[in-house]
Amino acid sequence: MTTDPDRPIPDLVRLPTEADPPPAVRQQVVARLRRDGLIQGTNRARPVGWRWPALAAAAVILAFAGGWFLGRGAQPRVSASPGQYALLLYGEPDQSAGIDRVREYTDWARTVASSGRGVTGEKLGSESALVGRTRTDLAGPSLPGGFFIIDAASFAEAVEFARAHPHARDGGTIVVRAVDATGSRSK
Amino acid sequence: MTTHWGNSTIVKTTPDVFYKERLAVEGFLRTRAETDFLAIYDRHSRAMYALARHLLGARRQAAADVLQESWLRAVAKLPDFQWQSSLRTWLCGLVVNCCRERFREPIFEELPDSDSAGSHPEDGLDLQAALDRLAPGYRAVVVLHDVHGHTHAEIAGMLGVDEGTSKSQLFRARRLLRATLRPESARKDVP
Numbered sequence: 583m584t585t586d587p588d589r590p591i592p593d594l595v596r597l598p599t600e601a602d603p604p605p606a607v608r609q610q611v612v613a614r615l616r617r618d619g620l621i622q623g624t625n626r627a628r629p630v631g632w633r634w635p636a637l638a639a640a641a642v643i644l645a646f647a648g649g650w651f652l653g654r655g656a657q658p659r660v661s662a663s664p665g666q667y668a669l670l671l672y673g674e675p676d677q678s679a680g681i682d683r684v685r686e687y688t689d690w691a692r693t694v695a696s697s698g699r700g701v702t703g704e705k706l707g708s709e710s711a712l713v714g715r716t717r718t719d720l721a722g723p724s725l726p727g728g729f730f731i732i733d734a735a736s737f738a739e740a741v742e743f744a745r746a747h748p749h750a751r752d753g754g755t756i757v758v759r760a761v762d763a764t765g766s767r768s769k
Numbered sequence: 770m771t772t773h774w775g776n777s778t779i780v781k782t783t784p785d786v787f788y789k790e791r792l793a794v795e796g797f798l799r800t801r802a803e804t805d806f807l808a809i810y811d812r813h814s815r816a817m818y819a820l821a822r823h824l825l826g827a828r829r830q831a832a833a834d835v836l837q838e839s840w841l842r843a844v845a846k847l848p849d850f851q852w853q854s855s856l857r858t859w860l861c862g863l864v865v866n867c868c869r870e871r872f873r874e875p876i877f878e879e880l881p882d883s884d885s886a887g888s889h890p891e892d893g894l895d896l897q898a899a900l901d902r903l904a905p906g907y908r909a910v911v912v913l914h915d916v917h918g919h920t921h922a923e924i925a926g927m928l929g930v931d932e933g934t935s936k937s938q939l940f941r942a943r944r945l946l947r948a949t950l951r952p953e954s955a956r957k958d959v960p
Contacts, residue, residue: 590915600815611840
């Protein structure tokens with residue numbers, strides 16, 4: 583049987599591509615970086631220069647759109663056009679790592695904004711109330727703890743942004759909804 | 770994983786690699802927090818260490834030192850990283866350079882097109898021993914391409930050669946390895 587030099591050697595491609603380095607290396611690298619002032623302790627600084635914008639208008643639009651469609655029993659649909667998309671944050675992400683959630687989510691928003699897309703968002707408070715006719719099918723898996731509204735080229739792109747969100751990464755759940763512009767934004 | 774709930778799409782998924790990496794790096798550069806750095810370190814060190822061991826061949830006991838030096842350089846250079854490649858590829862390039870500089874010898878050099886260059890086809894060796902016997906340049910190309918899955922474009926960038934050189938050296942490296950591993954069958958291939 584002849585061999586083809588253009589093809590890899592089968593055993594070669596099965597060699598391990600990962601190996602555990604000695605644990606001491608991790609400690610030594612951290613010690614060197616600390617000594618050189620390239621990293622600092624575990625206390626994480628709060629971000630500066632970026633504040634959650636005033637989003638009352640966006641919240642009104644979001645609540646209006648969500649309630650309107652739920653009330654009408656809208657049919658499932660997927661938007662392929664540019665527009666705004668709401669990312670509703672449900673559940674509690676993993677808290678074990680001591681991560682500053684506001685900072686993490688702000689970093690995500692900055693990355694979205696750096697691609698030229700509009701993004702805004704807010705954390706929701708713990709108080710909630712159902713107003714109007716009481717229904718049992720409105721709450722979904724839980725009440726959302728926060729939301730973002732982003733500009734995206736399509737529903738699929740909005741889903742991609744949601745996939746990269748630290749809330750989804752760390753065990754939370756994100757519901758993606760297209761925002762239909764109704765012209766009801768208050769000024 | 771993406772599922773549908775009513776007229777909504779629910780995302781509860783493993784993260785997109787690009788955004789995950791970029792967010793992690795930008796977060797670290799903003800805070801310089803040890804925990805942020807260690808998250809990046811833990812995600813890539815096993816691959817970097819394996820690459821260093823493969824590249825160093827018989828001198829793989831130095832892989833830990835190469836890994837440490839690679840990370841020190843990475844953190845120093847990270848603010849200038851332009852995301853023209855994946856973070857993993859960039860880090861592997863640092864490993865390659867550290868291996869080369871550590872031993873003050875070119876890890877890649879033009880080698881004669883000879884089956885005797887760096888191999889001993891009289892032996893029937895196991896794969897690791899055969900890799901160890903390859904000249905550093907051949908070993909680098911075959912390890913980066915066939916073991917770690919880098920493209921010729923990526924290898925060319927790491928080693929400072931053009932893609933054609935990377936391809937031709939891979940061809941020769943495979944032939945040398947086959948000759949070392951199975952001398953009898955390899956001889957039949959050589960006109």
